[in-house]
Amino acid sequence: MKNYYTKYALLLISGLILNATTWANEDRLFMLVSHCTVCHGPNGSSLGPATPTIAGMNPLTFIKAMEEFRDDERPSTIMKHLAKGYNDEDYKIMADYFAKQQSVPPRQSVDSDKVKRGAKWHKKYCEECHTDESVYTTKSTIIVGQWMPYLRLTLDDFMTGHRDLPLSALKMIRAMLKAEGKESIDDLIHFYASQVE
Ligand code: HEC
Numbered sequence: 001m002k003n004y005y006t007k008y009a010l011l012l013i014s015g016l017i018l019n020a021t022t023w024a025n026e027d028r029l030f031m032l033v034s035h036c037t038v039c040h041g042p043n044g045s046s047l048g049p050a051t052p053t054i055a056g057m058n059p060l061t062f063i064k065a066m067e068e069f070r071d072d073e074r075p076s077t078i079m080k081h082l083a084k085g086y087n088d089e090d091y092k093i094m095a096d097y098f099a100k101q102q103s104v105p106p107r108q109s110v111d112s113d114k115v116k117r118g119a120k121w122h123k124k125y126c127e128e129c130h131t132d133e134s135v136y137t138t139k140s141t142i143i144v145g146q147w148m149p150y151l152r153l154t155l156d157d158f159m160t161g162h163r164d165l166p167l168s169a170l171k172m173i174r175a176m177l178k179a180e181g182k183e184s185i186d187d188l189i190h191f192y193a194s195q196v197e
């Protein structure tokens with residue numbers, strides 16, 4: 001863990017130096033997204049388990065996320081500070097850029113029994129909203145191909161009420177916990193991690 005943070009800090013510093021020297025020469029898009037890829041990885045495919053992948057994210061959910069971070073409506077360690085530094089036009093430019101990037105999912109090992117159970121829970125409790133057609137597909141909101149630890153944190157935030165979720169969705173998650181037990185969350189996380197192509 002210590003190594004991870006050291007690496008994280010070094011990455012951050014090298015990113016800032018890079019920004020200072022290339023600032024004047026590069027166009028606005030490059031300037032903007034280079035602030036993000038320091039942490040979110042090349043083209044938005046994150047290399048660390050605590051930072052989410054944002055490549056391929058639906059632009060509407062991207063902008064909504066930035067607005068919620070800015071307005072302190074969504075729990076965050078870092079993004080609440082960062083989001084305040086950009087305007088609506090910046091959000092749109094960045095959202096369009098990251099939406100077009102091909103996500104490179106992390107390699108994560110999964111347990112096949114959990115995957116099997118997770119597939120069942122997904123169909124029963126989640127698929128209704130996270131369909132292929134909706135803005136909230138498991139791909140466009142980066143549930144599939146996301147880091148497992150980050151996904152776990154996100155689901156925890158929903159269950160504890162730290163992050164808002166429509167009541168209808170929260171009810172489904174609660175119903176699942178009641179009927180299938182706490183492990184069902186872990187099953188789902190393994191299932192989503194297994195769905196990368
Ligand atoms: C210092 C590291 C860091 C930098 C730089 C950074 N982020 Fe983040 N980002 C995070 C972390 C960590 C999270 C998870 C929320 C939190 O704890 O703040 C996150 C979450 C997000 C999310 C939500 C993803 C989801 O699945 O809902 C979006 C969108 C996002 N960042 C966009 C950006 C953009 C755009 C930039 C560049 C302006 C940027 N980030 C720069 C660390 C960073």
Ligand code: HEC
Pocket residue numbers: 122125126127128129130136141142143151154155164165166168169170172173176188
């Ligand atoms: C009634 C509809 C509905 C159901 C059922 C539902 N969800 Fe969602 N889910 C949503 C909506 C809407 C969002 C976007 C919330 C937001 O950010 O405002 C979301 C967001 C999420 C996110 C966060 C994505 C991100 O990075 O921003 C995860 C993870 C998630 N849902 C998992 C699940 C799981 C697992 C289930 C099944 C147990 C489930 N959802 C059931 C509607 C639903």
